[in-house]
Amino acid sequence: MVNKNPNGEFSEVDTLLVSSGRDPHSNFGFVNPPVYHGSTVLFPTAEKLIARDQTYLYGRRGTPTSDALEQALTRLHGGFASKVVSSGLGAITTALLSFVEGGDHILVSDSVYRPTRMFCNGMLGKFGVETTYYDPLIGAGIEALVRPNTKLIFTECPGSQTMEMQDIPAIVGVARKHGCLVAMDNTWPTPLFFDAFGHGIDIAVQAGTKYVVGHSDVMIGSVTVTEELWPKLHEGFDLIGQCAGPDDIYLALRGLRTMGVRLERHMKSGIEIAQWLDDRPEVDLVLHPALPSAPGHDIWKRDFTGASGLFSVVLKPVSQANLYAFLNSLELFGMGYSWGGYESLVVPFKPGAYRSATTWTHEGPALRFHIGLESVEDLKRDLEAGFEQMAAAR
Numbered sequence: 001m002v003n004k005n006p007n008g009e010f011s012e013v014d015t016l017l018v019s020s021g022r023d024p025h026s027n028f029g030f031v032n033p034p035v036y037h038g039s040t041v042l043f044p045t046a047e048k049l050i051a052r053d054q055t056y057l058y059g060r061r062g063t064p065t066s067d068a069l070e071q072a073l074t075r076l077h078g079g080f081a082s083k084v085v086s087s088g089l090g091a092i093t094t095a096l097l098s099f100v101e102g103g104d105h106i107l108v109s110d111s112v113y114r115p116t117r118m119f120c121n122g123m124l125g126k127f128g129v130e131t132t133y134y135d136p137l138i139g140a141g142i143e144a145l146v147r148p149n150t151k152l153i154f155t156e157c158p159g160s161q162t163m164e165m166q167d168i169p170a171i172v173g174v175a176r177k178h179g180c181l182v183a184m185d186n187t188w189p190t191p192l193f194f195d196a197f198g199h200g201i202d203i204a205v206q207a208g209t210k211y212v213v214g215h216s217d218v219m220i221g222s223v224t225v226t227e228e229l230w231p232k233l234h235e236g237f238d239l240i241g242q243c244a245g246p247d248d249i250y251l252a253l254r255g256l257r258t259m260g261v262r263l264e265r266h267m268k269s270g271i272e273i274a275q276w277l278d279d280r281p282e283v284d285l286v287l288h289p290a291l292p293s294a295p296g297h298d299i300w301k302r303d304f305t306g307a308s309g310l311f312s313v314v315l316k317p318v319s320q321a322n323l324y325a326f327l328n329s330l331e332l333f334g335m336g337y338s339w340g341g342y343e344s345l346v347v348p349f350k351p352g353a354y355r356s357a358t359t360w361t362h363e364g365p366a367l368r369f370h371i372g373l374e375s376v377e378d379l380k381r382d383l384e385a386g387f388e389q390m391a392a393a394r
């Protein structure tokens with residue numbers, strides 16, 4: 001067994017991050033587990049081959065390397081078991097395909113990661129699974145949308161880009177009453193800042209690409225489930241054929257060791273920059289649930305134990321030329337998708353363009369920031385210079 005402490009003798013999260021998914025003394029004392037590259041796995045006898053009587057059967061189906069990461073992620077989430085796949089989106093699609101079938105209805109938050117929406121509309125729809133999008137702030141009101149064939153409620157908290165905080169306990173309460181499963185994309189809080197299974201979630205999805213890996217160099221995802229759901233997830237994983245490469249799994253395991261200290265810093269710097277932006281005359285609204293002035297702060301305080309480095313702001317209305325002058329002048333904030341790496345990022349977004357259950361009424365441009373591990377003072381200077389350029393542009 002790779003995991004030294006399956007009976008929970010260590011339970012503090014910082015210890016789990018360091019100790020889970022590795023066993024140096026079964027590995028000649030080397031601190032990190034070896035990386036198994038492999039498709040073929042040999043069987044010693046015809047009898048064992050025909051009976052498939054062996055721990056590992058074929059590379060796609062799992063290796064000691066994927067087991068190590070899956071065990072570590074399971075320990076951190078407090079679920080029963082996990083499967084690691086080749087991207088965060090792959091984790092979402094594997095989870096959905098494993099648990100829904102033609103004729104089912106699912107409820108998906110309007111604030112969900114946009115490619116999740118595109119998968120529901122473009123792929124699940126083809127197979128007769130109907131999706132209804134709901135207002136992320138609906139809470140217990142979701143009961144009015146539940147139908148006899150509603151199989152699953154998909155949540156994401158906070159919402160992608162717009163950062164709405166969902167009332168997960170209220171939604172779980174409705175789901176329990178009607179026998180629906182609740183899935184959550186908990187990439188933003190990670191298992192460190194939101195205890196998905198403790199809050200009644202059945203299926204927790206993580207884009208490991210973000211904070212688990214933490215260095216903007218790997219795509220990976222995971223699905224963690226309860227004991228009851230494990231056989232179906234395992235079957236779905238085997239049928240779909242999604243697997244992550246061994247070197248990527250290794251880098252995710254390595255990222256995990258420092259995720260706690262990185263997140264602590266992302267949280268501290270993120271809150272500091274968000275507060276600083278809140279005081280700027282150019283900023284209309286800061287959407288960061290850890291700020292007492294921000295929407296959803298009460299839910300964040302009740303249910304979460306920390307915040308990552310990703311948040312959004314709405315600027316006061318400015319022209320596109322002014323906005324682009326701001327963005328183009330930034331030197332420390334890169335512009336690009338994804339987040340969770342060590343570097344700071346910014347992207348403009350327009351949720352009104354594709355949401356269907358809610359309306360985005362803010363007039364000014366919206367920006368999503370990821371606060372990396374740089375000096376907060378340097379980041380403030382960079383933003384300040386950007387605002388100067390914004391004001392100077394015509």
Ligand SMILES: *Cc1c(COP(=O)(O)O)cnc(C)c1O
Nearest residue numbers: 087088089113187207209219220
């Ligand atoms: C990035 C992201 C994903 C998808 O992860 P990939 O590894 O990029 O496929 C899923 N959910 C959320 C909330 C994300 O931010």
